[in-house]
Amino acid sequence: MKVTKEGLVFSPPKRNKIRNVPLPDRVAHVLKRHMETFPPVEVTLPWLRPDGPLVTKRLLFTRLDGAGAVRRTDFNDRTWKPALVSAGVIPAPRPGERHQAAREQGMHALRHFYASVLLDAGENVKVLSAYLGHSDPGFTLRVYTHLMPSSDARARKAVDCLYEGTDPAPDGPETAQRE
Known part of the structure; x- marks a missing residue:
């Protein structure tokens, strides 16, 4: 769905790519x-x-009064940004003013959150690229590389996962005496 000067219209997602x-x-x-x-x-x-x-489409998320589609800007201004203020993530706007128009504070942040969760879990960049609608995994890497865990963090996590659930036996002098 997109907003035009004349109102809302149904349309394919960003860049006309179905995901x-x-x-x-x-x-x-x-x-x-x-x-x-x-x-x-x-x-x-x-x-x-x-x-x-x-x-005619059946929408899962509609206005609170049930009268129609939720505009992205309404969700940002009335739900998302007040939640960020409540969580102490962004400052409240001054009385009579609107929230700051910053892309990283809007719904777009959810996209980055999704990408960071998948990258941290070790998801393949090519697969993530398809989920995000990017035609080039290299673009995905350039945009989201800062969200990828460091090599050290990945190495520690991989080894920790290998030994997860094991109860290592003591390896001190007592062990040698029992043998």
Whole structure:
């Protein structure tokens, strides 16, 4: 969905790329509970441009009054940024002013969070690139390389995982005396 001067229209995601992203079981469970509490709402909007053919889609997230689609800017200003203020991540705006318009403080930060979680877990950069809709994994590396764990951290984590759940026997002088 995108915002035009004339209003909202349905459209493909950024750069017209459809993405297939795995849905973890825990997220699916939370999404199912959300859908039980807030059933999907049918919303009809034009396709691609304000004078485009009308298309009806069932949206999982709608305005609180149930009257239509949530605009990204509304979510940023009314939900996301107040949550960041409550968490002490960003300062509250001065009375009568809006939150600072910073990309790293908006919903785009969720994209970076997703990428950082997958990179930290060791996900393949080529796969992550496809999830993010990048046509070039090199671009993904250039943008997100600062989020990758250091080699030292990866090495420590790999060895820790190897020995996870083991109870190492003492290897001091007592061990040698028992043999």
